[in-house]
Amino acid sequence: MPARCNPAHIPTTEQIGSGIQYPVRLGGQTHVTDVSDLVPHPIPRLSDVSIGRRETVAVAVGTVLVVAAFVVPRLDLGPVTPLINATPDRFRDFADTAPIFGWWNAHVGPGTVPAVALALAAVLWGPALAQRLPWRWLPWTAWAVSCAWAFSLAMVDGWQRGFAGRLTARHEYLRQVPTIDDVGEAVRTFAGRILDYQPDSWITHVSGHPPGALLTFVWLDRIGLGGGAWAGLLCLLAGSSAAAAIVVAVRALADEDMARRAAPFVAVAPTAIWIAVSADGYFAGVAAWGIALLALAVTGTTRLAVPAAAGAGLLLGWGIFLNYGLGLMALPAVAVLISARTRRAALTALVPAVVAALLVVGVFAAAGFWWLDGYHLVQERYWQGIANDRPFAYWGWANFGSVVCAIGLGSVAGLSRVFDLAALRRRSGMHLVVLGALLAIVAADLSRLSKAETERIWLPFMVWLVASAALLPRRSHRWWLALNVVGALAVNHLILTNW
Numbered sequence: 001m002p003a004r005c006n007p008a009h010i011p012t013t014e015q016i017g018s019g020i021q022y023p024v025r026l027g028g029q030t031h032v033t034d035v036s037d038l039v040p041h042p043i044p045r046l047s048d049v050s051i052g053r054r055e056t057v058a059v060a061v062g063t064v065l066v067v068a069a070f071v072v073p074r075l076d077l078g079p080v081t082p083l084i085n086a087t088p089d090r091f092r093d094f095a096d097t098a099p100i101f102g103w104w105n106a107h108v109g110p111g112t113v114p115a116v117a118l119a120l121a122a123v124l125w126g127p128a129l130a131q132r133l134p135w136r137w138l139p140w141t142a143w144a145v146s147c148a149w150a151f152s153l154a155m156v157d158g159w160q161r162g163f164a165g166r167l168t169a170r171h172e173y174l175r176q177v178p179t180i181d182d183v184g185e186a187v188r189t190f191a192g193r194i195l196d197y198q199p200d201s202w203i204t205h206v207s208g209h210p211p212g213a214l215l216t217f218v219w220l221d222r223i224g225l226g227g228g229a230w231a232g233l234l235c236l237l238a239g240s241s242a243a244a245a246i247v248v249a250v251r252a253l254a255d256e257d258m259a260r261r262a263a264p265f266v267a268v269a270p271t272a273i274w275i276a277v278s279a280d281g282y283f284a285g286v287a288a289w290g291i292a293l294l295a296l297a298v299t300g301t302t303r304l305a306v307p308a309a310a311g312a313g314l315l316l317g318w319g320i321f322l323n324y325g326l327g328l329m330a331l332p333a334v335a336v337l338i339s340a341r342t343r344r345a346a347l348t349a350l351v352p353a354v355v356a357a358l359l360v361v362g363v364f365a366a367a368g369f370w371w372l373d374g375y376h377l378v379q380e381r382y383w384q385g386i387a388n389d390r391p392f393a394y395w396g397w398a399n400f401g402s403v404v405c406a407i408g409l410g411s412v413a414g415l416s417r418v419f420d421l422a423a424l425r426r427r428s429g430m431h432l433v434v435l436g437a438l439l440a441i442v443a444a445d446l447s448r449l450s451k452a453e454t455e456r457i458w459l460p461f462m463v464w465l466v467a468s469a470a471l472l473p474r475r476s477h478r479w480w481l482a483l484n485v486v487g488a489l490a491v492n493h494l495i496l497t498n499w
Contacts, residue, residue: 055472058416062404069099069401072394079393082452086389094386094452097495099398100405101453105496109162111155112493118149119268119485126264127477135256139244142267146243150236150272150281153492166277166499167235168228171204173217173279177226180218187211188368194377196384205279207381210374211364212321213279232277239281242463243267245288250467252295253339253429262470264481269466270408270488274456278499283323284459290315291332291464295429297349298340309349313356319460320357321364324375325450326460328440335436339429382449395451402455403441407465408487410480414468430471437464456499 073082073095082098083091096103122145133141154162168174180186190211193202201207206214217231225234243266251259275281290312296302297309316333319326333353340346361371404412415438423431440461444450450457469480491497 052416052473054416055413058412059409062409062412065397066401066404069398070097072398073098079391082390082394082398083386084389084391098452099395099402100455100491100495100497101499102495102497104494106494107156107496108493109156109158111152111157111162115149115152115156115489115492118145118152119489122149122264122268122485123478123482126267126481127261127474130260130263135251138260138263139247142247142263143241143244145267146269146272146275147236147240149268150240150276153273153488154232154236154276156492157496163232163277164227164229166228167217167231167279173205173214174226174228174231176203176206176214177217177221180214183215183218184367186214186218187364190369191373191377194374194381196381204385208378209279209323210321210371211369212318213283213323216279216282216322235279235281236276238285239275239459240272241285242275242288243269245285245292246463246467249288249292249295249336249433250430250470252292252299252301253336253433258430258470261474261477262467264477265411265414265469265484266463266466268481268485268488269411269463270484270491271406271459271462271466273488273492273497274406274459274499277497278456278459280323280456280459283319283326284463286315286322287319287326287329287460288463290319290329291336291433294333294336294349294353295433297353298336298345299429300345305348306352309352310356312349313353313358314360316353317357317360320371321360323460324371324378325444325457328443329460331440331443332433332436332461332464335432336429339427339432379449387449387451390451392448392451396445396448399445399450399452399454403458403462403465405487405491406455406458406462408484410472410482410484411466411469413480414471415465417471418468420471430467434464434468437461441465453499455497 072080082095086095092103094101129141130138151163154166156162166172190202193200194207195201196207202214216234220226220230220234243263246266247259247263250262271284275284292312293308293315294312297305297312302308312333316326316329319329337346337350340349364371415434418431418434418438420428420431424435438461441458444454444458444461466484469477469484472480
């Protein structure tokens with residue numbers, strides 16, 4: 001419901017902007033807010049928006065990083081290149097638009113008009129709508145808008161090329177589905193088929209992930225929902241639901257006001273470019289709900305803390321059998337536990353979550369797949385492929401250029417506010433979980449097992465970075481939101497992404 005103040009506290013014109021704090025009601029809870037938030041605002045002129053030094057520096061660094069990542073591959077700097085030992089044709093196929101995986105192709109499509117309309121609506125009315133909606137509708141609205149936004153961006157490339165055909169490519173899971181006659185046998189023999197150059201090696205994406213990813217699409221096919229369109233719909237719905245999960249988690253870790261501020265940013269995040277068209281969108285949704293349930297359990301926001309914690313464990317446990325890299329979701333999860341008000345609250349959430357996650361590990365072990373065996377073998381498979389030709393001298397820093405493209409400069413500005421020592425000392429959950437996601441990305445980068453394609457691979461972590469924009473001054477939100485959606489539209493219309 002809209003914010004309400006006590007009639008005795010209705011501000012005068014002179015008091016607006018004075019910094020005086022007033023109690024307000026949001027969704028049945030009392031909050032304290034600045035008096036300027038109790039009256040409607042027109043869209044501020046850019047000259048009226050004060051941008052702090054931290055935001056300016058962060059956006060400048062992000063811009064330079066992106067420009068350098070796109071320009072350096074054209075400068076013939078020897079090992080500082082996205083691809084070595086490459087013919088011109090191979091360079092064009094695998095590094096034409098480095099650090100993004102795709103090809104230069106200025107184009108429009110059926111999704112262009114809806115995408116632009118959604119972007120304009122989000123900028124003009126998104127922040128105000130997020131403040132006025134009843135709380136029970138806000139997560140659902142964020143999910144619906146995120147879903148529509150992701151689908152519109154995918155449809156810029158057309159139905160087949162942009163959506164239905166994405167997961168049917170020769171390296172994708174759906175190519176392997178028809179070969180699975182016995183699910184139990186596939187799990188038992190899974191590790192033995194990871195390495196390349198064997199007669200029965202799994203195709204690229206299947207070999208690069210634990211069996212959970214392949215099993216998902218096999219089960220989807222078994223219930224009669226086979227093919228690229230149904231697989232894409234699963235990834236779209238699951239991936240876009242991350243917006244709702246983040247809103248729920250932010251409310252638990254911070255407060256309802258912060259969740260409302262985050263909602264427009266996560267609903268039309270640039271990450272949507274890759275969420276609708278890759279299995280990593282599905283992985284991101286699973287991991288996001290795992291963290292959200294853990295946040296609810298840790299903060300006592302729900303009366304069902306133990307079931308919520310167990311649900312978090314099941315989802316995060318399932319997540320590591322979708323993608324080996326989701327083991328790094330332990331960092332945001334630990335950040336959530338650190339934010340607990342008491343040690344008892346942390347333990348109440350931790351124990352059921354760990355037990356539930358171990359249950360998932362035990363089921364796969366009983367079925368014949370041991371996660372650590374797969375993890376060691378997939379590292380060998382990684383170096384059997386194109387990874388040897390992707391030098392860390394370029395990708396070690398250019399990966400972060402793809403992160404900037406995927407989260408938007410508005411979110412980069414928000415990240416500058418995460419490094420708030422006072423907030424970290426008081427164990428602010430909002431700051432800690434975003435910092436945990438950022439540390440997970442740094443760890444993934446330093447592992448040298450994520451060179452290129454990180455705009456897709458790191459989606460489960462990047463969706464949390466987008467939420468940091470909520471920390472920016474409210475008066476500047478529309479401008480940062482505009483910067484994000486313009487960046488997303490530019491990337492999607494200038495580059496034919498490979499995902």
